[in-house]
Every structure is written in C-alpha cells, then in structure tokens.
Amino acid sequence: MPRLRLPIERIEAIPARVPTIRPHHLSFATVDAMDVVIVRVTAGGVVGYGEASTIGGPRWGEESPEGIAAIVGTYLAEAMLGQDAAQLNLAEARIARAVRGNFFAKAALSMALHDAVARAGGIRLADLLGGPQAIHLPLAWTLASGDTARDIEEGERMLALRRHRDFKLKIGAHAPEDDVAHVAAIARAFEGRASVRVDVNQAWDEPTAARFLPALAGAGVAMAEQPVAAWNVAAMARLQRANPRLAIMGDEGIATPQDALRHVTEAACHAVALKPAKHGGVAGTRAVAAIARSAGLGLYGGTMLEGTIGTLAALHLYTTLGDHAWGTELFGPLLLRDTLATSGIEFRDFAIHLPEGPGIGTELDEDKLGFFRTDRSRTSLPA
Template sequence: MLPIERIEAIPARVPTIRPHHLSFATVDAMDVVIVRVTAGGIEGYGEASTIGGPRWGEESPEGIAAIAGHYLAEVMLGQDAMALNAAEDRIARAVRGNYFAKAALCMAIHDVVARAKGMRLADLLGGPLSTALPLAWTLASGDTARDIEEGERMLGLRRHRDFKLKIGAKAPEVDVAHVSAIARAFAGRASIRVDVNQAWDEPTAARWLPALSDAGVTMAEQPVAGWNVPAMARLQRANPRLAIMGDEGIATPQDAQRHVTEAACHAVALKPAKHGGVAGTRAVAAIARTAGLGLYGGTMLEGTIGTLASLHLYSTLGEYAWGTELFGPLLLRDSLATTAIEVRDFAIHLPEGPGIGTGLDADKLEHFRTDRRRTLVPA
C-alpha cells in the first residue's frame, strides 16, 4: 500500500533557444505544467506541455493545472498509488477529455511507484525492448539556408539524421520550394519529412503532396484536418510512395481503429498527452502494430521530465519505423530537471536510476513558474 498524500500541479514557462515556427503559431517559450505526486514520503513527477498555449489543442496550461491539481487530485488523494490500473481507470472516469492533464498525473503516479520500488519506469512497465531510440529533429526556422546549416551541424554532431519541417503557414508553392531545396541538400544523407499541422484542405494537399514526394520527402504528417479521415485515406491512396502520418486525428483507440478501417495512413504519431496516459498509449500502439502501421514516438515538446517519461514508455512498445521526436529539452534554454537527456549516435538513450531517471529542480521551477506574481525589489 502506497497512499497518495499530495498532488501539486504547477505551470511554468521556459524560453526556447530559437523561434519555433508552426503553421498555427510561432513559439519562443514552452508552457508546461509539472505535476508532483507525493506518496509514502516519495515524490514522483509528470509533465504536460502545450505548444503555443491552447493553440494546438483544447487544453491550456492554466486548465491543465486546475484539472490535475484539483478535479483529478480530489479523486486520487488517499488512493493506493501501487494499484496502477485502478489509478488510470479512476483518472479516466473523473473528468471528460482533458487528456494532457490525465497523462501528466498518470505519469507522476507511475514515476512515484517506480521510485518506491527502486526500479526504472521502463522496468515497471515490463522492461524495455530497446534502450536507444532514433531521434529526429525539426528544422523550423523558416529560412532555407539557416535550416540547411542547422541540419549539417546536427549531422556533424551525430545527433540527428532524420529531419522534419513544419510547413503550412506560407503559400504552398513557397513551402514546397523550401522543403525541396532542403531535401536536395541532404539527399542520401538524411531523411526529410514534413508536418503540415492540419493547415491544408484536401485540394491543396492533393496538388502539392506529389511534388513533395518527387523531391524526396518520405513522410507527410497530418496534411489535413484531424477530423477529415476520408481525405487522409484518399491522399494516402493517391501517394503510395509517401507515408501519410496521423497525429491530431488520432487521440483515442477508437480514432486509431477508424484510421485502420479506412486505410487512412501508413504511420501513427504516439503522444501520451493525446492518449491520456500509459493505458491509452499502449492501446493506440497495439492497434497500429496489429494493422502494420509504422510507429512514431511523438512529442508535445515537453521538457526533460515529460520527455523521459515518454521515452520509458516508448521503449516498451516495439519497433519505431519512423523513430521518435523526443528532442523537447534540446529546444529549451533551461531545464526544470536535475539531469539532462542523453543523445548520441543519432539516438536518445534510456537513463538509469529509479523512476524516470531524473529529479525536479525546485529552484528552477520556482523561477519559471507562472501561477503567481513576483515582486521585483530594487537592489
């Protein structure tokens, strides 16, 4: 028995190393919520991140903090953290939607249990199938020459050889020219993918996806709105050399099953935040694997805490045909964790140590937290 004694949800905002351009926003800082669970005197940590606040999805950092720190906390305080299946079921039933908040609390509870048992989170989840997963990088400055220079630097450092470009904010012909130039620059040395983030309608995607395929692009992520599964299916049939990947359209196992039934994609982007925690992520991954769809370990650009939690979970789920995108900490100017992620030889490596493999830097969290005013006193 490991009764949950305390649950805290603390929002923070951490600057990025450069502007991160997406079709719907330009991000120069990441809004995160750290969830801290105390059970048996042991602390466990989870993290939710929102790209551009609530611009990517329905949840805001303020809302995540309120849901996790109040509505979910009130049904979990006093419960046995060791009863992980019961905990996830209770969290899932407590509120509708709010998957980011649910996932952050779920991960924090798993972390505290793993720490109490003195084992890695991956081992608590049955053991890793791999301790190193391929790590992609997003070239998102929007400037062709700068993106090529950045990609060359990443190749030279042996950090990344799979590059994704965020497109959709500019005219399609401008985006396609930009991507094509980068694809030519890295032909035979790195893979190039694009993420449209739902910015195109079906006629636009039908016109421009073939050009991207001809340029050497291997995968296009969510080219149309997540709800438009029939369009995804038509685009996949029309572009057999290009893997269409579902992201925003695949949150629940039911979403995944619909994409399988309609043959709407060749790849699925996993994100524990979308799926509401460990059980939901496992369910979506199982459906994708059963249907022969390639897995991609996605990210909401979480910091080290959320990234390592995802890494432990992903390591137990099988092969990743499209690698992972767990580079969030590398995009941030600072960290709320006490240790850094390990990236080498084009992969992110599973850490040792109990739980997710890092602690929380309380001083950094205090500095970056956004839930209270700080009074500046002249020196």
C-alpha cells in the same frame, strides 16, 4: 512478497514557462517559450513527477496550461487523493472517469503516478512497464526557422554532431508553392545523408494536399504528417491511396483507441504519431500503439516539446512498445534554454538514450521551478 501500498497523500500542479533557444515556427503559431505544467505526486512518502506541455497554449488543442493545472489540482486530485497509487490499472481507470477529455492533464498525472511507483520499487519506469525492448531510440529534429539557408546550415550542424539524421519541416503557414520549394531545396541538400519529412499540422484542405503532396514525394520527402484536418479521415485515406510513394502519418486525428481503429479500418495512414499527452497517459498510449502494431502501421514516438521530465517519461514508455519505424521526436529539452530537472538526457549517435536510476531517472530542480513558474511572482535563482 508483501504487496506495495502507496496511498496518495498530495497532488500538486505547477505551471511554468521556459524560453526556447530560437523561434519555433508552426502553421498556427510561432513559439518562443514553452508552457509546461509540472505535476508532483506524493504517495506513501515517495514523490513522482509528470509533465504536460502545450505548444502555443490552447492554439494547438483544447487545453491551456492554466486549465491543465486547475483540472489536476481540483477534479483529478479530488478523485485520487487517498487512493493506492500502486494499483496502477485502477488508478488509470479512475483518472479516466474523473473528467471528460482533458487528456493532457490526465497524462501528466498518469506519468507522475507511474514515476512514484517505480521509485518506490527502486526500478526504472521502463522496468515497471515490463522492461525496455531497446535502450535507445532514433531521434529526429525539426528544422523550423522558416529560412531555407538557415535550416540547411542547422541540419549540417546536427549531422556533424551525430545528433540527428532525420529532419522534419513544419509547413502550412505560407503559400503551398513556397513551402514545397523550401522543402525541396532542403531535401536536395541532404539527399543520401538524411531523411526529410514534413508536418502540415492540418493546415491544408484536401484539394491543396492532393495537388502538392505528389510534388513533395517527387522531391524525396519520405513522410507527410497530418496534411488535412484531424476530423477528415476519409481525405487522409484518399490521399494515402493517391500517394503510394509517400507515407501519410496521423497525429492530431489519432488521440483515442477508437480514433486509431477508425484510421486502420479506413486505411487512412501508414504511420501513427504517439504522444502520451493526447492519449491521456500510459494506458491510452499503449492501447493506441497496440492497435497500430496489429495493423502493421509504423510507430513514431512524438512529442509536445516537453522538457526533461516529460521527455524521459515518454522515452521510458516508448522503449517498451517495440519497433519505432519512424523513430522519435523527443528533442524537447534541446529546444529549451533551461531545464527543470537536476540531470540531463544523453543525446548521441543520432539517438536518445534511456537513463539508469529509479523512476524516470532524474529529479525536479526546485530552484529552477521556483524561477520559471508562472502562478506567482518570480523568485531569483541562488547565486
């Protein structure tokens, strides 16, 4: 069988901003629109798509949408144009060497290349990666209005729709006492019907976490994500030992395989939040997941609230990684008022479902991209 050759002919990175259906409150910002960068790669005449998303721009991490677009469109394009996209291992190694850091930019290009190669072969991205071990994954939802009654009402609606029965609450922006009271009320409301987790997004120091994590565990909270600063792995380990009834999840602190290995060595968490964006793409995500699985840590399919394109790319990848003990959080498209893709994702029976079709299973809606892109004057949608 002749080897597939796909010389990379064009790489584009287009920033866009899509409004959310409601304000999304985090410890560091309130988000009412998502900044995304769509990466479009043409290789051997086949087009593949990737997406990077930043929650609140660079307020979450070091990369901004403008910076991601610039890195992809200049330094990464310079390194990759003319290379064979079908040689994915070489391509990922070349991307990794081309620039330091900039994991979101690398991930978007990695996903676009994998999408193009899968499309060229007429297969799903998951099949290119060895085949899915599941065709659907559990789907959590973040209750982030900040209002207890409103969050309970929203959760009840999600249960009635059979869309979500795992709820995460973003805390850390208010006094810890108030946050704990808010979480406890919601946990009581859903006791026996849904799980409740919290994400502190690094907002607490160790003494604060040591004081309030036991109260969260006592309220029935199952998991606490990144309660302290990403660098403070020793504190994560102490908090995990002190709270055996509460799973501690590493997120911002686990970007590289070396980060994952350190958390394993220091027994600093029981679970790992995967995100292709923070791991730099497909290869980095698989490496982190392999370390976590080898140590018996639970996997969680995280999100940077990507739209349909980035969410589908992550879903294809996650389905190939084995059991996700903590499910996934791939609800980004449900939080957005519109989509940049031509088809949606199937969300039902408390799960997100893998689509058929080549590549990630959808196409880029060029008209919508033209409307929402931020690097030039906005155009009008067709009548």
